[in-house]
Amino acid sequence: MNAARFRNRLAVLVLVVVFAVSAWHVGGRLFRAAKQDIVEIQIGHWLLHTGMREAFDAAIAGYQKLHPNVRITQIPVPVRSYAAWSRTQLAGETAPDITGMLSLNEELISRNFLPLTPWLDRPNPYNVGTDLEGMPWRDTFIDGLSAMANLTPTSGEVCGVTLQLNSLRLFYNRELLREITGSDKAPANFAELKEIGQQIMDYSARTGRRLVPIAGCGPYARQLFNTLLPSQTQRLTLTISPNRNLRVTSLELASMMLDGRVNYDTPEIRSTLNLMRDASAMLTPGFTQHQRDEAIHSYLQQNAVMLFAGSWDYAVLAQDGAFTTGMMPLPLPSADDPEYGRFTLGPVSEAAGYPEAMLGIVRNSRHQDVALDFLHYLTSRATAAEFSRISLRISSIIGTPPPPDGSNLKPRLEGELPGFTTDFGWFAADLSSNFFQREIHTAIGHKADVPAFAAKLNAELPRYLRDDISRHLTQIRRDTRRLDAQVVFHFTLPEDDPNHTSWTRHAEVQHMRQLENLHYRRHTTP
């Protein structure tokens, strides 16, 4: 009886303690929020790679020193769950004041994020006294925020800023390379890379040490092929680009294949498959089944001499490797390459790189002014330099020095147009790409049979291309219908509203979509 009463009282006591702790926690937050001189904002992001949280911490500390009444909290969320997390937070109107934009479409961005356009033509106040003083905020970004503008083509608004630029690099273990080849000189072109790869395999056979030239994994191999293979279609792009605009999109390529204008027997396109075979021979056997962490681990354990990865991986390689890591853009076939030279135009421009770490201010933030001020601070000359130094990544702010020993991470601005890939990666519903990847084993490995792979693609890929085009056009028709709303709602704004006149821009975009649908719909019915 006593024991039962004790248990009941214990349960009540536990409940009371839990309630008291919760009340203290919630009350404390409310009390702090109620204090008018303290402003709290949060920044939610997925940037958990080595050095990133530390860089944010340093920027936050610097800002709070300037503004003692502001408290900024980071909410780092793993990238795998970030898309779901951010969508849930945005739908529930509980998203952090500054929220990272990853995998968000135009609707979600326009609905939930504050347009920054009005501030982009004004200078960043934190650039006073630097070479960027007086320059419009927009122009302080390497790409002029065009990557952000591309996310919201309908509204034409820019709803965020970028912190960094990504690039893809071939990292290599200097000491190991010297031990094997007698030199740590980076290969200048693909032929030299192949030669080094052969030396590594010979060394491995000779010494019994199990070494592979390049640590590979499925996702990074696709990036490698995406970088390497377009070298073979550079010249072809000049002659077959349907709009003669020095570009062939996946949709255009699919259409040309279905029209019988090109296929995997076309010399340039066949050459991409041969190049894929040769490059994959240098990767870890079975690489398609490996993930990023396994590839990095293999490189750090010195089981591979090289690693093709993103600039975002450099910090972990530099900090965790018991050796010196060098880096270079992936060596492409040079014009004098006997096998692969005739189709190339030369080194490919990386132009503005791949902007990332896109951050915006949510519409329901209670402290939009502070959030905006912090974004100004975060993207100012001094903070960007410090951020880059700590995170070991390339800043998106022009003229910011690269991180120590990381100058080769900077995108190569000079270079010719990239050609096009032939694996239809990231096209429509990925049905064609998935088929390509399912069958890729035919073209790689010891029993690589490129002609058989090409024959299979020529025979079976068209139906997947049709399905992908069909899915793509379904989306295009949906856009066309939704643009009617943009046309009408803009047109019916008062004539003195500054947004009224942009109804013609929306009508223009609608006509572009109509044309795309009508031009390609012939492929959706075999």
Place this chain on the structure above:
Amino acid sequence: MPLTPGTLLPCFFHRLLACLGTLLLSASATQADPASADAWQSALNLDYNAAAATLETQYRADTESPRIAIAYATSLLVRDPTTSQNVVEAQRILESLLTRLAADETAHRPVAIYLLGRIAHDHVEPARLDVAKSRYVQLRQDYPNHPLAEQSAVHLAYIVSLHEPPRDPRQGIAAVENLLADTNSPSARRELHFLIAHLHWHGRGDAAAALPHYIAGREIGFEAPYRNSEVDLTIAGLADELGRDELAAQHYMAFVEAQPRDGRAQTARRLADEARARLAEQP
């Protein structure tokens, strides 16, 4: 009517009621305005469901307002989930509005006709192109100077040239050229030029016929981001093929100057240099 002592009091009360009524109406109007503004803002932010919810309330409260009726019907076309019932309801609202509005009304009637054309063209499966065409033609006949009538010309052009392509593509091109001749607004003319260029180049492979229309569209100027630059490259590429080196160099360089950070900029610059070199070699 002259006021007498017997009518003074009732008259006073009538006026008082009228004043109160006016006050109430203005109060509700001032409340409705922010709601309308919110609905429009939601729609501009692509939050069509929020816009539709607000507009539905306003429409139920005042089914006579043509502005709200049009906005509500528009929101029904795009709210999620898209349903055929919503499209039918939007159509009903717009048709009812058309019967109510006087034929000489110019503020809302053209928008309603335009939307009925758009519904028949792109919002119903299968498309009712006959209905769409008749609405577009009606709009162009009834309101020849209305901006949406000019847009209707572009929609009509798509129908006659690509939706219902004639056997001989030149007939489609001729039909679009006729529409172009009757169109005045720069934005509609630009789109018609672009469509004619597309029909010549992609339909018939005739670069020489396409080029003047690409140039005419480019001279008017496109509003969509980067489109001017893309068209510059197209003009340059076609001019290159036709041996018009000066034109090619000019438009390659226009691209380079507008998009110096684009991955194609160096190639465009090289092609411009090559075109200039060919020009220099000419006697």
